[in-house]
Amino acid sequence: xxxxxxxxxxxxxxxxxxNETAEDASATQPWPDRENVADDDSETQSANASDAGxxxxxxxxxxxxxxxxxxxxxxxxxxxxxxxxWVALFGGPAYLLLAAxxxxxMDGWVVFAAxxxxxxxxxxxxxxxxxxxxxxxxxxxxxxx
Numbered sequence: 001x002x003x004x005x006x007x008x009x010x011x012x013x014x015x016x017x018x019n020e021t022a023e024d025a026s027a028t029q030p031w032p033d034r035e036n037v038a039d040d041d042s043e044t045q046s047a048n049a050s051d052a053g054x055x056x057x058x059x060x061x062x063x064x065x066x067x068x069x070x071x072x073x074x075x076x077x078x079x080x081x082x083x084x085x086w087v088a089l090f091g092g093p094a095y096l097l098l099a100a101x102x103x104x105x106m107d108g109w110v111v112f113a114a115x116x117x118x119x120x121x122x123x124x125x126x127x128x129x130x131x132x133x134x135x136x137x138x139x140x141x142x143x144x145x
Contacts, residue, residue: 082128088121 092114099106 081124085121085124085128088117089125090121092116092118092121 096106096111096114098104099110
């Protein structure tokens with residue numbers, strides 16, 4: 001017999017036993033019973049309470065180990081050029097979509113203006129985004145803890 005035929009026979013056995021039900025897995029557990037996951041919430045609560053030294057049935061406080069982040073700082077006010085760029089970026093395609101859905105007749109210059117507004121808004125926002133380090137970071141621009 002060749003190694004290839006042995007491998008083929010193993011695959012045939014795997015495929016033949018695909019739909020068979022598994023045997024009782026609890027008889028051959030490779031781990032101790034204390035590591036089994038409890039199915040009932042009451043067992044879990046009593047186990048957690050006994051580990052923490054509390055009376056069973058009393059769960060630990062809900063706020064104990066939760067991190068509550070501080071509120072974020074307010075957004076900086078946007079200047080007029082940024083606002084117009086955002087309006088052009090979303091307004092051009094929105095107008096074209098609305099006009100197409102409502103069946104409005106569109107002249108060539110209207111379509112050109114909508115597409116130009118989209119492209120102009122996108123380019124303006126990308127150019128103003130900047131790619132250098134902030135000017136107020138000083139000489140050390142490493143991590144801030």
